[in-house]
Amino acid sequence: MVRPDFPFETDRLLLRPFTLEDVDDVLAWEERADVHRFLYSQPRSRDEVRKELARRAAMTGIDHQSQAIRLAVLLRDGGALVGDVSVQRTSMEHQQGEIGFLFHPAHHGRGYATEAGEMVLRLGFEGARLHRIVGRCDARNEASARVMERLGLRREAHLIENECIKGEWTDELIYAMLATEWFARAGRMAQEDR
Numbered sequence: 001m002v003r004p005d006f007p008f009e010t011d012r013l014l015l016r017p018f019t020l021e022d023v024d025d026v027l028a029w030e031e032r033a034d035v036h037r038f039l040y041s042q043p044r045s046r047d048e049v050r051k052e053l054a055r056r057a058a059m060t061g062i063d064h065q066s067q068a069i070r071l072a073v074l075l076r077d078g079g080a081l082v083g084d085v086s087v088q089r090t091s092m093e094h095q096q097g098e099i100g101f102l103f104h105p106a107h108h109g110r111g112y113a114t115e116a117g118e119m120v121l122r123l124g125f126e127g128a129r130l131h132r133i134v135g136r137c138d139a140r141n142e143a144s145a146r147v148m149e150r151l152g153l154r155r156e157a158h159l160i161e162n163e164c165i166k167g168e169w170t171d172e173l174i175y176a177m178l179a180t181e182w183f184a185r186a187g188r189m190a191q192e193d194r
């Protein structure tokens, strides 16, 4: 169980829960069709973003009250709100979780999703003590698959036309990491840093 003290800082980013004041920044990516291209969701209006933010603002822990931590990602340099990362518990019995990430296209290609993704993996494994965390994406979503590979998740499955999304049969990739793999990787990285 984990209900952390926010914010968190990485080298370049600050992660904190969403608030209703984030509506303009979040609308800037939520209203764009390209952002939702490979997602189940559709572009959202300002009202829809406001409702979403009320839901997301409550996602601040993995415990008896909440099953997810969903965080706004800001640049430490300048404070711009550039993305959204999450880790949710999908099964308490089996200690399974799932990560997600989404960034404004103006901030792609700089490694921010990978940097924020490391933080939510840490929260999932070291805070919530999850046993296994997955990441899933449309097989055409190469940028997302690359983030999961950079994070060290293993590709476990390529499901063929398992879903019909936005009127198209689509393939899905399933990536996963076990807690043992996370701690082995974290140990390796600590040694490399020495």
Ligand SMILES: CC(C)(COP(=O)(O)OP(=O)(O)OC[C@H]1O[C@@H](n2cnc3c(N)ncnc32)[C@H](O)[C@@H]1OP(=O)(O)O)[C@@H](O)C(=O)NCCC(=O)NCCS
Pocket (backbone or CB within 6 Å): 034, 035, 036, 038, 039, 100, 101, 102, 103, 104, 107, 108, 109, 110, 111, 112, 113, 114, 115, 136, 137, 138, 141, 143, 144, 146, 147
């Ligand atoms: C998925 C998504 C977050 C990936 O964004 P991204 O910018 O490719 O990923 P990162 O922020 O980790 O950036 C990595 C890229 O930045 C480059 N980069 C530049 N500077 C870097 C730095 N200092 N550190 C690390 N990478 C850096 C990397 O080489 C990499 O490029 P490559 O993928 O061409 O090899 C983005 O495409 C997105 O928001 N898509 C819409 C929502 C979505 O589909 N979400 C996934 C749902 S499953």
